[in-house]
Amino acid sequence: MTDPLDSLLRTYEPALRRLAASYERDPAVREDLVQDMLFAVFRALPAWRRECSERTFIYRVAHNRAISHLASRRPPLDDLERAAGVPDPAPHPEQLAVVSQEHEALLAALRRLPVAQRQLLTMALDGLAPREIAEVLGITDNNVAVRLTRARAALRELLAPRKQP
């Protein structure tokens, strides 16, 4: 019989992996971050009192863990964030596929965005409703809408040069 916690982790692991990829471009460090996020979720779950949805709760814990990671990592944030515009040094064979290239380009652009905008976009891209995003970030629904519009514009601007011939 499958452990319910196992199935929960399986459900959210892909989303947490995507989230970690938007925060960390080094594959090894990213994997550590994924494991730390899973561990943080695992530890925090007993404290979930259903005051928010399970998904909101898990995204909160994961984002908070990612923010702790950003706050404590060694090199200055700005340098890393600018360097994050460069694709990963070891391209995966699948990267040759067009969709994967789009994925890498999107990730690189997301990593160049300020963290607040990145958080909004990653959650919206994962399909969270504005209400859920508001609950994760601790801001109002209206604020989410305003910020999301700005974040989409910023992302569009970062991705635009690629589309020029």
Place this chain on the structure above:
Amino acid sequence: MTDTPNREWDQWQAAWRAEAAAPATATAAELQRRLVRHHRAAWIYTALDVCASIALGGLGVGAVIWRPTLPVIVWAASVIVFTAILVGFSVWNRRDALWFSARPTTDFLAVLRVRLARRERLPRFLAWFVAAEIAFGLAFFAVWAPDSVVLATALYGAIALLLAAWWGWYYKRLRRERAQLDALAGDDPGTEPASDRDR
């Protein structure tokens, strides 16, 4: 109006979800084992703190029982008082630092600031603590062992130098973390957390 923004968003969503599926890594059982290790380590650190405190206190009490003279009583009292202050500060200053937060991001950033402020308090506390201990030690040696004052001064000087070196390193690290945190919190100014308004 066209549906361009939505199509663009759909494309981004498709690209976002296009990552090759990685094999599942952590199972609940593995995480449980990690949790056990984590708890064990936390208990070991706490036990070491307690054992060290008891050992130092015991040393003081033992010395008083073995030779109940005024200098020994004063020395033993100082050991117990300084140990209690150090352990008390250590426990108070790192309270709730190991919990994983499920708070909203804006609140969590505030928590990170509080934790950082606590860590910034540590060097100041240690400076006062060591200054008090040195002052007490020098006074103690001047009254009860004047021949050892020079040696004690050299020893305390070495400790002060070591502390200053550590302080320099730690201060740089904290300043870097403060800058990181400011950068994170200052990403999107002009919007206030919901907790300040309608939550």
